[in-house]
Amino acid sequence: MDKIEEFFVVYKNAAWNKDVNQMVGLYHENVVIFDMWEHGFQKGLEAWSLEISNWLGSLGDEKVKVDFEMISVQEKSTVGFASAVVSFQAVGLDQTILRGMKNRISLGFIRDEIGWKVVHQHTSAPIDSNLQVLLDF
Incomplete structure (x- = not known):
């Protein structure tokens, strides 16, 4: 990626097209992931690729269908940071929305001779005092 903003477009397209290679290509080999599902933590591109x-x-x-809102990007020559609200919607063959959810996402990037790669990703969702996820931002 030449610009960090490209992450959001590539990720969205890769998810829609179920393109594993395109999505994996966004991440650095030493990526650290703090995810909301199953394992909650992944280290390294091999584990994250799986x-x-x-x-x-x-x-x-x-x-x-992935959409990003409230995108914020800060970058310097070799280090960058981005955050956004990301919504995921499962779409059926008839284009019906089957289910959906929103998360917050924070991303750390490093730039090398190839371009920008995600080296750190953290997804989360706020909860209320009853431990219920608040998904409407």
């Missing part, structure tokens, strides 16, 4: 492959491979006929 998670991405399992996620996109589990969709069957469904597609995933």
